[in-house]
Amino acid sequence: MNSRQTKPETLIARPDADGNGIDGSQRAIRDAIRDAIVDRRLMPGTKLTETDVGALFNVSRTLVRGALQALVHEGLVTVERNRGAFVANPSPEEARQIFATRRIIEPGILTEAARHMTPSHFRQLREQLVDEGRLMSERGQSARRAEIKASGDFHLMIAAMTGNAVMQRFMDELIARSSLVISLYGQSTVSSCGHSEHTEIVDAIEAGQLDRANRLMVHHIRHIEADLDLRIRRANELRDVLLP
């Protein structure tokens, strides 16, 4: 059972990502590629040839280049001059920086979001938790993917509740890059432990124990990071292994 068929990110109100930067086709391409990366359908290091992508969407290289450039900005794609664009292959150091940034930002976001939370927001969060739980119990690659995605969505949902578009965009980027990192360095077994931690966090917020919620959040992020194996760099591209 594939858990996604429509545009996945309609779940969370994306604040138009970059204000009103790019339009129509270009945005569609960008979003499609981003989803594919975050979902691990495109493995890190995969080459994104402009002509090929353009052919898939029936557009010229012009629009593809625009979409790729946007993804470079988000850290999901890298380009090497005269060689082309590739799905990003974050280094262990970069992974550490991403999670360090999350540990700094997310408590602040939680605090700000808590100030705006209504019963309706809590209902939304509880639904998300139920979804996560359901995915956790399923087997198979696609469930695993959906689980990573859902886990990220939880954090994005909280960011959205701050009503702060600037922070929301930062979180969008951080979560997307985190998904990429997890897909690269995540140990096979778990990431499931995260679910109960999410529940605890919501419980704490709802109980008005904001300090506790913040501590849980930091702990949770540290927990996700601890589940990575950053010792070795997974080899997706020979060049990355052979010449550093």
Add this chain to the structure above:
Amino acid sequence: MNSRQTKPETLIARPDADGNGIDGSQRAIRDAIRDAIVDRRLMPGTKLTETDVGALFNVSRTLVRGALQALVHEGLVTVERNRGAFVANPSPEEARQIFATRRIIEPGILTEAARHMTPSHFRQLREQLVDEGRLMSERGQSARRAEIKASGDFHLMIAAMTGNAVMQRFMDELIARSSLVISLYGQSTVSSCGHSEHTEIVDAIEAGQLDRANRLMVHHIRHIEADLDLRIRRANELRDVLLP
């Protein structure tokens, strides 16, 4: 006396902004426009016609479009479909969100940076403070501009000391947008008060009083924001005033 003649941002090691996204001419154009915006040489609402900009740099519209798109991503430029690109005209709400985000992020950055600070770093900060002081005592528009710029550089310098490129890039964006906001909504008189606050912050860090430094930083940011007049929207484009 114009305080800038060479590329201004060479002062602070920009971590290649977007990894290694765009190259050569395109980056030069982007940086030139960004500097002009942050420096208030380009007022909010100014139209950035692709052909004109291209003529200035002797490049085709292709590269200009790329540079403008990058600036859209950073929130310094907005584009309206079939109408063109304009220097961003942040709303009061957007301004609030930018500063709210800074209040959340910067204490974390300060804490992280403090862990990495060496005597050489403190020397760098002290030099920056001296520069700020010098600019503060000067008169005239260009000194005012340089002062805003220098004040932002202080915060960027601290961000650079975290060694965290992800956070540094976020701060780059926040500081640039802050400069734009200040140029729009800043009251005429002050912003000078910021200087002594910077000094106090460095003093506190050097004395090992990290908590105090963090409190001073938050206070400082709140102080900058308090100096804005967000009640009215300065009219640079009629459309922004007439149809809210």
Add this chain to the structure above:
DNA sequence: CGGAGCTCGATTGTATACGATCTGGCGGAT
């Protein structure tokens, strides 16, 4: 048999071309 150099195909970087859309002015009708 192995390696240096070369040529060719594939792909990117940049410029240009062309159709679409908006803006502003002119002229005719009311």
Add this chain to the structure above:
DNA sequence: ATCCGCCAGATCGTATACAATCGAGCTCCG
């Protein structure tokens, strides 16, 4: 005189064209 519609110029959106660069395989020589 005012308002509406039309036309022209300017500007953008997208596609295409052309040059530059890279990489692979081939050949040729040692």
